[in-house]
Amino acid sequence: MNVHPKKTVPVDTEEQEEPEKSTEKKVNGKEHTIFIGNLPSTTKKTDLKALFQKYGTIQTIRFRANDGRLVLDKTVLKDVPSLNAYVRFSSKEEQARACELNGQMVGTNRIRVCPQDQKQIGNVKSTVFVGNIHRSTTENDLHDFFGRVGPIEYIRYLALKHIAYVCFEKGVSIKKALKLHQEKLNNRPLRIAAVDTQRTNVKVNKKGHLVPRKKLPTDATKTNDGATAQNDQQNAINEFHGKVSEKKNSKKRISKKNGVGSAKQRRVLANKLKAAMR
Numbered sequence: 001m002n003v004h005p006k007k008t009v010p011v012d013t014e015e016q017e018e019p020e021k022s023t024e025k026k027v028n029g030k031e032h033t034i035f036i037g038n039l040p041s042t043t044k045k046t047d048l049k050a051l052f053q054k055y056g057t058i059q060t061i062r063f064r065a066n067d068g069r070l071v072l073d074k075t076v077l078k079d080v081p082s083l084n085a086y087v088r089f090s091s092k093e094e095q096a097r098a099c100e101l102n103g104q105m106v107g108t109n110r111i112r113v114c115p116q117d118q119k120q121i122g123n124v125k126s127t128v129f130v131g132n133i134h135r136s137t138t139e140n141d142l143h144d145f146f147g148r149v150g151p152i153e154y155i156r157y158l159a160l161k162h163i164a165y166v167c168f169e170k171g172v173s174i175k176k177a178l179k180l181h182q183e184k185l186n187n188r189p190l191r192i193a194a195v196d197t198q199r200t201n202v203k204v205n206k207k208g209h210l211v212p213r214k215k216l217p218t219d220a221t222k223t224n225d226g227a228t229a230q231n232d233q234q235n236a237i238n239e240f241h242g243k244v245s246e247k248k249n250s251k252k253r254i255s256k257k258n259g260v261g262s263a264k265q266r267r268v269l270a271n272k273l274k275a276a277m278r
Contacts, residue, residue, distance in 0.1 A: 031088060032095040037112040038066070038139040038157075039083040051101070052087055056094025062086045067159045081138045081159075082109060086116060103154070110143055112154055123170070123208050124195050126153070128177045130164040131191035133157075142166065145185050149177045165195070 036048070045061045052058060063071040064084040071077065089095045095115060102113040130142070139157045142164055146152060150172035157164040168174060174194065181192040195210070205211045 031116075032090065032092050033086050033088040033116040034095055034098050035112075035114055035116045036085040036087065037082075038109050039085055039111060040107040040109050041077050041080050041083055043083055043085070043106070047106075048085060048087060051106070052098050055089070055098040055100075057090040058087060059090055060086075060088040066157075081136075109140060112156075123167075124204050124210055125208065126170065126172060126174060127165055127167040127195050127210075128174050129191075129193050129195050130166060131162070131193075132188060133162045133164060133190065134186040134188040135159075135162060137186050137188075141185060145180075145190075146177060149174075149180070 034052075039048075043063075045063075048061055049058055062085065064086070065071055065076055065080045066082045066084060067080075068084075069076055069080075071080075071083070077083075087098070089098060099113050099115065101111065104111055104113075133142075139155055142155050142157060143152060146155075146166050146168075149168065151169040153167045153169045155164055155166050166177070168177070178192060178194065180190065182189045184190070203211060
């Protein structure tokens, strides 16, 4: 069994789940939970217990669909290609040991395992952005497609946005991956590009890793051209949704008391017709 532990840095998005109501007994204290991605849709809690119980005491197990939906009943699983799971251990040491299963095959799926409050981040120079992914595409499809470039460290597939980040292992050049731009996967041409830190919500730190950019302050901040950040955000919204015009109808309202179409004019015309018929 090949095990490849991966380096991670703390960030805050995909692996963090929203709180949900659970029928399991509530566990107090600090949470030591791992995120598991790309599980087969047929995976059950008993399967995860058998897989991870050797690493420590499992306190809770929670499932999500790969698009983030709650798995409340089997009807959700009908159109779900894979599952995510959150397994809580009793200590940080157990949590770290369980991450050794990162990259292992479970059934026909290669799973991704990391601490819930961390995200696998590889060197930005070894990572490509993939867009325009067909909704039926799975992580396995992406592994097969990019596997011809070289060994893959991990794939982060954001199913709701139909995009992915493919990070190759150290020593693999992404030039070959970039040449696959516009090649079709599931009858859809993929958009493949190097990660542009100037156009995303992440930046490169001193170690060459991607980390989140700081959010804009809530108050308006001046930019170089004198415009405010709030104005820039509003302009971006208008470009996407279309600005709603506040200009009122300039057409002058016609009074119906007199003139063409008025009740008075209709009475006059009616009297003229009666006079003509006599």
